[in-house]
Amino acid sequence: xxxxxxxxxxxxxxxxxxxxxxxxxxxxxxxxxxxxxxxxxxxxxxxxxxxxxxxxxxxxxxxxxxxxxxxxxxxxxxxxxxxxxxxxxxxx
Amino acid sequence: xxxxxxxxxxxxxxxxxxxxxxxxxxxxxxxxxxxxxxxxxxxxxxxxxxxxxxxxxxxxxxxxxxxxxxxxxxxxxxxxxxxxxxxxxxxxxxxxxxxxxxxxxxxxxxxxxxxxxxxxxxxxxxxxxxxxxxxxxxxxxxxxxxxxxxxxxxxxxxxxxxxxxxxxxxxxxxxxxxxxxxxxxxxxxxxxxxxxxxxxxxxxxxxxxxxxxxxxxxxxxxxxxxxxxxxxxxxxxxxxxxxxxxxxxxxxxxxxxxxxxxxxxxxxxxxxxxxxxxxxxxxxxxxxxxxxxxxxxxxxxxxxxxxxxxxxxxxxxxxxxxxxxxxxxxxxxxxxxxxxxxxxxxxxxxxxxxxxxxxxxxxxxxxxxxxxxxxxxxxxxxxxx
Numbered sequence: 001x002x003x004x005x006x007x008x009x010x011x012x013x014x015x016x017x018x019x020x021x022x023x024x025x026x027x028x029x030x031x032x033x034x035x036x037x038x039x040x041x042x043x044x045x046x047x048x049x050x051x052x053x054x055x056x057x058x059x060x061x062x063x064x065x066x067x068x069x070x071x072x073x074x075x076x077x078x079x080x081x082x083x084x085x086x087x088x089x090x091x092x
Numbered sequence: 093x094x095x096x097x098x099x100x101x102x103x104x105x106x107x108x109x110x111x112x113x114x115x116x117x118x119x120x121x122x123x124x125x126x127x128x129x130x131x132x133x134x135x136x137x138x139x140x141x142x143x144x145x146x147x148x149x150x151x152x153x154x155x156x157x158x159x160x161x162x163x164x165x166x167x168x169x170x171x172x173x174x175x176x177x178x179x180x181x182x183x184x185x186x187x188x189x190x191x192x193x194x195x196x197x198x199x200x201x202x203x204x205x206x207x208x209x210x211x212x213x214x215x216x217x218x219x220x221x222x223x224x225x226x227x228x229x230x231x232x233x234x235x236x237x238x239x240x241x242x243x244x245x246x247x248x249x250x251x252x253x254x255x256x257x258x259x260x261x262x263x264x265x266x267x268x269x270x271x272x273x274x275x276x277x278x279x280x281x282x283x284x285x286x287x288x289x290x291x292x293x294x295x296x297x298x299x300x301x302x303x304x305x306x307x308x309x310x311x312x313x314x315x316x317x318x319x320x321x322x323x324x325x326x327x328x329x330x331x332x333x334x335x336x337x338x339x340x341x342x343x344x345x346x347x348x349x350x351x352x353x354x355x356x357x358x359x360x361x362x363x364x365x366x367x368x369x370x371x372x373x374x375x376x377x378x379x380x381x382x383x384x385x386x387x388x389x390x391x392x393x394x395x396x397x398x399x400x401x402x403x404x405x406x407x408x409x410x411x412x413x414x415x416x417x418x419x420x421x422x423x424x425x426x427x428x429x430x431x432x433x434x435x436x437x438x439x440x441x442x443x444x445x446x447x448x449x450x451x452x453x454x455x456x457x458x459x460x461x462x463x464x465x466x467x468x469x470x471x472x473x474x475x476x477x
Contacts, residue, residue, distance in 0.1 A: 003130070004236075004288050032213065035239050037352045048291070048344065051183070052211030053240040055350065056291045062343050069130075069314045072137055074452075076443030080210075083184060089213035 003070060003080050004048040004055065006063035007031060011043050024049065025067075025081060029090040052090050101317050108320040109143040115327040116147050123279065124326055125416050127153035127269060128286035129444025130314050137453045138316040144323065151278070151416030154268050155286060157233045158185045158442035159414060160369045161261060163402040166191025169230050169259055172395045173204040179222060180206040180259075181215040182230035185442045188435060192402035212244035219248075219256040228391045230259045235292040238262040238380060239353035242360040245382070245389050259391040260381050263367065265289050266297050267378035271369075273305050277417050282326040284319060285311035287341050294349025295337050302335040313341040360386050370404065370438060371411030410437035413446055420450040427451060 007022035007029075018034040020041065032053045033041060039057055041047070046063040047054035058066070070077040084090065116122070126132060132152045135141060141150055154160050166189055173180035173196075180196070187196045187208055196206040209215050212229050219227035231241040241258060248256045265286060272278065285298060290311045298309045308329040312322035322340045329336060339345055360383055367379030382390035391397070404410065407425045412418035420426055420439065430436040432448050439445035443452075 032240075032243060034243055035350060035353045035356070048288075050288070051237055051240045052213050053243060055236070055239070055288070055353070056344055056346075058344055065313075065315055069134065073133060073443070079184060083208070083210035087210040087214050089211060089217040 003073070003077060004050055004066060005070065005077075005080065005084070006046055006058065006066045007049050007054075008063070009041060009043050009045045009047060012041060020047075020054070022047065022049070022054070024084060027081070027085050029084060029087070031090065052084070052087065104317055105140075105143050105320055108317065108324050109145075112148060112320070112324050112327050113145045115324075115331045116145050117331075120147065122148045122281045122327065122330070123151055124148070124282050124284055124323060125151045125153045125272065125278075125280050126284035126286075126312070126319075127155040127265065128284075128289065128312075129156040129159075129442070129446075129449075130287060131155070131284055131312060131319060132446050133444065133449045133453075134314055134316055134319055136449045140316055140319055143320060148323065148327070150284070150323075151280075151419075152413070152446040153272060153283075153416050154369065154372060154414040155234075155265075156414075156439065156442050156444040156446070157237075157263060158189060159410065159438040159445045160263060160268075160371070161186075161189065161232060161438065162368045162370045163191045163404060164368070164400050165261055166195070167193055167402060168397045168399060170194075170196070170199045170204065170206075171398050172228055172259060172391055173199060173206050175226070175395055177225050178205070178395075179218060179225050179227045180204065180230060181209045181218060181227065182206070183210075183232065184208045185444075186230060186232060188441050189438055190435065190441075192400075212241050213247070216244055216248055216251075216253065216256060219253055220251075223255060225255060226394075227256050228259050228395075229256070230261065232261045234263055234265050234286075234289045235353075235357070236288045238357050238361065239292060239350070242356040245360050245386055246356060248389060249386075254388075257389050257391040257394050258382060260361065262361065262380040263369070264363070264378055264380065265293070267375050268369065268372065269298075269301065271372050271375045271378075272415065273301065273307070275415065277415060280307060280416075281330060282307050282335075283309040284322050284326070285309045285337075287311065287313055287345065290339075290341070290345040290349070292350050292353045295339050295345065295347050296349075298337045302337050306335045308335045308338070310338045311341050311345050313344065359383075368401065369414075371414035405436055408437040410439045410447075413437075413439050420447040423447070
């Protein structure tokens, strides 16, 4: 729950500007970007995601390091990713 | 599982370790608290304590939001779940947390409908799909997750949903740090500041710790080197007689936090007069509740919440672990009666809890670090001339 998971923005949804399609470890999900108001967000940018919401914009290096941290955690991360994959609200 | 001997920056870690050792004053002991479950994880996973001189100790604070929820709140949530037509929802971490009358899993087995969700927006989706049901989301977490809850309430309002409410258990980090600073149990020399919480609140709220309590705080990232570097920055401040707030994790944490996140929290939630924390007791203004304007989304106003206080089991020493007074392995039931499979206390339930982190990684890493550091030591030694 407190894990920040990095994801790469694929596209900003034109009909819902508060949502972006984001690739999170190969799983494509709609992520709420309403908390990044005022920050310019484009395809190819990386964000740190908490419980379905992008909380901060990060660079690719930070994304790699966050991912490494998560992979080290193991089971909790696997569970968080599985929960995101199952999440109805974030399905594209 | 990745092992400590694969720790690729072991040489950099040893270099930092040497710099930290140089700053140690003879006869002085240093105790730093980290207040973030993610940091606790990194420390145990990589055996970072073994990279520090014996006189520098890391203690784990109340940084795991599941761990600090008192048993009575779990019972309250179950009482709401048992009301007619209720679907209770919460994060997976909450499902196994024991209350006085069992956990959410036990309650489900007894006929309640308590569902695990990934995000509060999933709970909203369940409410939309089940208009005849009353869907409650048990919100937990520090400032990291509070903005998501706030955004969800605003969304429910915009959608005109009438069967969705929140059982709000969001806690705030600053009053917990204050309570620890005021507690006579611990003499701390400084803090490794939380990473993700600080992306929301920024660094300014910690300034009183440096100014009024004379203790340095360094916001830290989650890599092993981030934590060692933060300890070095704390030691350097003490060595130079400074007490300041510094930001080691500036690549993610903005000094002023996330203004939008703070704005949505303030719009929908307000501070409670007091809230009970497991281990720390009642702390003034340490948690959030829905603002009266959002009363129709507030489960505590919609349902009859018993609000009974339940004492922790006698054997459980989570309170001492959460205050940093005891290390996980010093608890009487650690690893015997209390394991991640059959947890007695919250610190063993959540993967962010100090006990679970130590149980899963710490026990194994200690020995490995010792052998890994020995190997690197040999490699780093200059060849004899």
